[in-house]
Amino acid sequence: MEATAAAPPTPIDKSPECRKFCHHGPAWEVVGTKAAELQSASCHCRSALLIVSPDVRPSLSPVSTTQSGAGAFLRGPHTRLIASLNNMSAISATFTNIWNSAALVSPSTGKVGLPSTEDEPLTAKPLTAKLGSETEKCELRIEGMTCGACVESIEGMLREQPGIQSIKVALLAERGVVEYDPNVWDPDKIIGEISDIGFDATLIPPTRTDEVTLRIYGMTCSSCTSTVETQVGAMPGVNSVEVSLATETAKIAFDRALVGPRELVDRIEELGFDAMLSDQNDVTQMRSLTRMKEIQEWRSRFWWSVAFALPVFLISMFWIGRKFYRNAFLALKHKTATMDVLVMLGTSAAYFYSLFAMCFAMFNPDPDFMPFVFFDTSTMLIMFVTLGRYLENSAKGKTSTALTDLMALAPSMATIYTDPACTQEKKIPTELVQVGDIAKIVPGDKVPADGTVLRGTSSIDESAITGEPVPMLKQPGDTVIGGTVNGLGTFDMTVTRAGKDTALSQIVKLVEDAQTSKAPIQAFADRVAGYFVPTVISLALITFIGWMILSSLMSDAALPPMFHHHGASKLAVCLQLCISVVVVACPCALGLSTPTAIMVGTGMGAKNGILIKGGRALEASRSLSRVVLDKTGTVTEGKLTVVGVAWVPADEFGDAEVHLATDVDAAALSGLTADGVTSRAALLAMVSSTEARSEHPLAKAVATWGKTLTA
Missing domain, CATH: 3.30.70.100 (Alpha-Beta Plaits)
Known part of the structure; x- marks a missing residue:
C-alpha cells in the first residue's frame, strides 16, 4: 500500500487486538504542519511515517510500503526512525507533495530519525541515537x-x-x-x-x-x-x-x-x-565534611568486634558484619563485585567450613579426632576490616578540616538597620542578611557579607582571605569582604553579595569541588579497580584448585609443614590458602590511594592558603619549574617581628649613622641612654608598655619584643 499525505492526521482508532500492544491514548504526537501515516490492514497503530525534510521538491517518486508485519519494508528515499515502544515500529519518510517540515515524535522518549536511502524493513531496530x-x-x-x-x-x-x-x-x-x-x-x-x-x-x-x-x-x-x-x-x-x-x-x-x-x-x-x-543544609554539609556519621558508625563496629573477638559468637559474625553481607548481596544481585564481596567470601568460607568440620567431629566415632577449624579467622577479619573502615573515615574527616575552618570564618550574627534613617538596629542570623541591607560593624566584629563602606572608616584584617599581613584602611566607597575582621573603627556598609554569592562561599565551593574532581590518573585507576575483585576471586580459586591438585599428587612427606598440623585435612589447608588470597586483597589500596592523595593535597593546600582548582591541576604541578609569588604574605606567617634595635640620640636622629644591633642581650640593656639617667632597659619597658595599648601591627610587634626582653 502507498503512504499518502494528510494535514494533519486525526488519531487512529485502535483495534482490540492492537490495544494490548500499545499504550492507552495516542502513542505518537504530531509536531509540525503536515504528516502522513502508514496503516495496515491488521493493525492501524502498528507503524507510523514521519516527515522530517523541509522544502522537498516533487522530483522524488512516492514512498511505497508493503503490508506491515513480518517481511514488511519501505521503498524509496526516506528517513528511518530507530526506536521500539511496546511492539510498535516507527519510520520517518519524505514525500513528493510536502513542502513544509513536520515530525512525529514519541511523547515518552522523544526518539529521533536517522537518514537512509536503502529499502528498510518495518521492524524495530536497537536504539543507537x-x-x-x-x-x-x-x-x-x-x-x-x-x-x-x-x-x-x-x-x-x-x-x-x-x-x-x-x-x-x-x-x-x-x-x-x-x-x-x-x-x-x-x-x-x-x-x-x-x-x-x-x-x-x-x-x-x-x-x-x-x-x-x-x-x-x-x-x-x-x-x-x-x-x-x-x-x-x-x-x-x-x-x-x-x-x-x-x-x-x-x-x-x-x-x-x-x-x-x-x-x-x-x-x-x-x-x-x-x-x-x-540551618539544616549547612549542618548537613558540615557533618558530611567531617564524616561524623561514618566515623561514629565504624568506631562503634570496631569496638564491638573487639568485645566479641575472644568469645566467638554468632552475633559477631552476622550482626557486626551484616552490612558487608547486605552490600555484597546487592552487588552480586546486579552482577557487580565490590570489596564487600571479598569480605563476605572470606569470612563465610572460613566460618561455614569450620561449622561443618565441628559438626562432623561431633558425629565422628574416633574420640581422638580433632577438627581443623578457624572460627577466629572470620571474626578477626571482620574486626580488622571494620577497624580499617573506621580509620579510613577518620582520615576523610581530618582532611576536610580546611573547609570547616573556612566556613567558620563567617560570623553567626549580624547587626542591620531596619529603617531608612538608620536609627533602629536589629541583630539577625547572618544567613538572613540580604542584598541591599545596611549593616553596622563595630570594633572586633566580623564582616557578615561582601559590600561597600557607606560611612565611617576603619582598618580591616583581610589576612584570612587575601593573605595580606597588614590591616587595610577602609573608607566610604571601598569594598569589604565577608569573613574579615574589623579593627578599632566603626562603620556602616551596604551589602552587595550575601549567602552563597560571597567571596568566602565561592572559596569554600572551589575547595570542595577541587576535592571531588578526578585526576587523569584516577580515571585509569578506577577502570582497573573495576576488574580488581573478579581478578582476586579468580586467583583465590586458582590457588585452591592448584593446591588441591598438588597435595593429591605429592607425597605427604613432601608437602609443606602446614599440611602436617594435627587435625589438618588437605581440604582445610587449601581452603585456608584460598581465604588468605581473598583477605590480603580486602584493603583495595588501588582504588583509594589516588582520591586520598587528591583530598589530602587539596585540603592541606587550603589550610595553608593555597587553593588548588582540582585533581588535574594537582597532577600537572609535578612538572612545575618556577613559582611566582605576588606578596610576602603568601610565604610568611603574616606577623611582624622586631629583628634589631639602634640607639640614636634624639637631636642626632636625622643626621647620625644608624648601626643596627641584631643581638640584644642584658649587657647591651644595662647601659644608659643619651640623657645619662635613664637605662636602656627602662626605656624599652616604657616603649613596650605604651605600644601595648595599640592595635597597630607594628605596635604589637614592638610590645611583644619589649615584653620578652624585660621579662
Missing part, C-alpha cells in the same frame, strides 16, 4: 562507597542506560554528578537505581535555590499550622508553604526577587509564633 537534545544535571550525595570498585559499579550501571549523558562519582567526597535526558530520567529515578545496588543516595539541592526551611515554635494544634500556611502563603512572592506540626518546621518556596527569608520570619512572628532559619 541519543534520546534528546535537552540535558539536565543533578548532584547527588552517595554514601556507602568503600573503594574504586564501588565507584565503577555505580558509573558502569548508569553509563549504559539510555538517556544518561555522563556520570562522575567521587569516592572520598561521596558525591556524584549525573547529566541526563529529562524526557527519560529524573533525580528520583536515578536515586532509585543507585539504591538498588546497595548505596544510599540523596539529592543535593542547587546552590541558588528559592526554598527555605524555618523552625517554628509555639504551635499547639492543626489550627496553628493552618494559620501559618494561610497567612504566609498570601504574601507576595510565596509559591507554596508546607508546615509540619510534628517537626515544628515550615518548608517555603518563594521568589527571591519579591520576598526574602527575613520577611518570612517577621511575618510568622507577627502571628504570635517564634521562627528562625533552620
Whole structure:
C-alpha cells in the first residue's frame, strides 16, 4: 500500500487486538504542519511515517510500503526512525507533495530519525541515537562507597542506560554528578537505581535555590499550622508553604526577587509564633565534611568486634558484619563485585567450613579426632576490616578540616538597620542578611557579607582571605569582604553579595569541588579497580584448585609443614590458602590511594592558603619549574617581628649613622641612654608598655619584643 499525505492526521482508532500492544491514548504526537501515516490492514497503530525534510521538491517518486508485519519494508528515499515502544515500529519518510517540515515524535522518549536511502524493513531496530537534545544535571550525595570498585559499579550501571549523558562519582567526597535526558530520567529515578545496588543516595539541592526551611515554635494544634500556611502563603512572592506540626518546621518556596527569608520570619512572628532559619543544609554539609556519621558508625563496629573477638559468637559474625553481607548481596544481585564481596567470601568460607568440620567431629566415632577449624579467622577479619573502615573515615574527616575552618570564618550574627534613617538596629542570623541591607560593624566584629563602606572608616584584617599581613584602611566607597575582621573603627556598609554569592562561599565551593574532581590518573585507576575483585576471586580459586591438585599428587612427606598440623585435612589447608588470597586483597589500596592523595593535597593546600582548582591541576604541578609569588604574605606567617634595635640620640636622629644591633642581650640593656639617667632597659619597658595599648601591627610587634626582653 502507498503512504499518502494528510494535514494533519486525526488519531487512529485502535483495534482490540492492537490495544494490548500499545499504550492507552495516542502513542505518537504530531509536531509540525503536515504528516502522513502508514496503516495496515491488521493493525492501524502498528507503524507510523514521519516527515522530517523541509522544502522537498516533487522530483522524488512516492514512498511505497508493503503490508506491515513480518517481511514488511519501505521503498524509496526516506528517513528511518530507530526506536521500539511496546511492539510498535516507527519510520520517518519524505514525500513528493510536502513542502513544509513536520515530525512525529514519541511523547515518552522523544526518539529521533536517522537518514537512509536503502529499502528498510518495518521492524524495530536497537536504539543507537541519543534520546534528546535537552540535558539536565543533578548532584547527588552517595554514601556507602568503600573503594574504586564501588565507584565503577555505580558509573558502569548508569553509563549504559539510555538517556544518561555522563556520570562522575567521587569516592572520598561521596558525591556524584549525573547529566541526563529529562524526557527519560529524573533525580528520583536515578536515586532509585543507585539504591538498588546497595548505596544510599540523596539529592543535593542547587546552590541558588528559592526554598527555605524555618523552625517554628509555639504551635499547639492543626489550627496553628493552618494559620501559618494561610497567612504566609498570601504574601507576595510565596509559591507554596508546607508546615509540619510534628517537626515544628515550615518548608517555603518563594521568589527571591519579591520576598526574602527575613520577611518570612517577621511575618510568622507577627502571628504570635517564634521562627528562625533552620540551618539544616549547612549542618548537613558540615557533618558530611567531617564524616561524623561514618566515623561514629565504624568506631562503634570496631569496638564491638573487639568485645566479641575472644568469645566467638554468632552475633559477631552476622550482626557486626551484616552490612558487608547486605552490600555484597546487592552487588552480586546486579552482577557487580565490590570489596564487600571479598569480605563476605572470606569470612563465610572460613566460618561455614569450620561449622561443618565441628559438626562432623561431633558425629565422628574416633574420640581422638580433632577438627581443623578457624572460627577466629572470620571474626578477626571482620574486626580488622571494620577497624580499617573506621580509620579510613577518620582520615576523610581530618582532611576536610580546611573547609570547616573556612566556613567558620563567617560570623553567626549580624547587626542591620531596619529603617531608612538608620536609627533602629536589629541583630539577625547572618544567613538572613540580604542584598541591599545596611549593616553596622563595630570594633572586633566580623564582616557578615561582601559590600561597600557607606560611612565611617576603619582598618580591616583581610589576612584570612587575601593573605595580606597588614590591616587595610577602609573608607566610604571601598569594598569589604565577608569573613574579615574589623579593627578599632566603626562603620556602616551596604551589602552587595550575601549567602552563597560571597567571596568566602565561592572559596569554600572551589575547595570542595577541587576535592571531588578526578585526576587523569584516577580515571585509569578506577577502570582497573573495576576488574580488581573478579581478578582476586579468580586467583583465590586458582590457588585452591592448584593446591588441591598438588597435595593429591605429592607425597605427604613432601608437602609443606602446614599440611602436617594435627587435625589438618588437605581440604582445610587449601581452603585456608584460598581465604588468605581473598583477605590480603580486602584493603583495595588501588582504588583509594589516588582520591586520598587528591583530598589530602587539596585540603592541606587550603589550610595553608593555597587553593588548588582540582585533581588535574594537582597532577600537572609535578612538572612545575618556577613559582611566582605576588606578596610576602603568601610565604610568611603574616606577623611582624622586631629583628634589631639602634640607639640614636634624639637631636642626632636625622643626621647620625644608624648601626643596627641584631643581638640584644642584658649587657647591651644595662647601659644608659643619651640623657645619662635613664637605662636602656627602662626605656624599652616604657616603649613596650605604651605600644601595648595599640592595635597597630607594628605596635604589637614592638610590645611583644619589649615584653620578652624585660621579662
